[in-house]
Amino acid sequence: MPDKQLTGKTIAFLATDGFEQVELTKPWEAIKEAGADVVLVSPKSGTIQGMNHDEKADKFTVDKSIDAVSAENYDGLVLPGGVANPDALRMNDTCVDFVRDFFKQGKPVAAICHGPWTLIEADVVKGRKVTSWPSLKTDLTNAGADWVDEEYVCDQGLVTSRNPDDLPAFCKKAIEEFAEGVHAEQSA
Known part of the structure; x- marks a missing residue:
């Protein structure tokens, strides 16, 4: 039986069209298996397009619009990569504010590959x-x-983390940080 160290926690995944599919699905599966509720947040409603590098992959149903969420309601945030995804997110003020709010609240954030582009825009x-x-x-x-x-x-x-090859270590460390919770030393 897997360790359910994230039971009772809710983790947001922020993405839009053009995300690297495996950088969303592998952390999603690992975090869900660790007991957390996972929520796909996007500036788009309906579905968003995953990518396998430069080829279209699957479409994923958005759970919540960025306009209907607050970082206060989540215990952590995951930012998958892909090139188009974080480039679009960093141009959306509401997405940038959502990301920045996790840091203001000292909550753990995990970003892989091109995901840190949004962190730059959030100035964190x-x-x-x-x-x-x-x-x-x-x-x-x-x-x-x-x-x-x-x-x-x-x-x-x-x-x-750098890329999909790093996903096992990335997922393990993200789960540890989400389990630990708020970081008093973290500041925006």
Whole structure:
């Protein structure tokens, strides 16, 4: 029987069209198996399009519109990558505010691959050690982050990872951080 260390917790996944499918589905499955309720939040209603690199994959039904949610109602946040997904999210002020609110409340956030683009827009990476898809290194460094090339990095409740190959370690660490809960040292 799997460890249900996230029982009673609700984790938001923020995504829109163009997310890397496995970067949503693998954490979703792992976090759900750990006992959490998971909610797909998007600026779009209906369905959003997953991707397998540059090929269309499956469509996923959105649970909640970004306009109908508050970070106060969630215990943590996952930001999957893909190129189009975080690029669209970082251009949406409501999505950026939603992400920033998790940091203001000291709640854990997990972002993989290109997901940290949205963190840059939320202005929450300055002074933090992070990793990402290599092409974001300059963006993250320019935003004040300490970028490293590691399987995953955890800095005061922020878990970042590079790519789908890192998903097992990313999921494990994200679950640990979600189980731990609010981080007193984390600030926006």
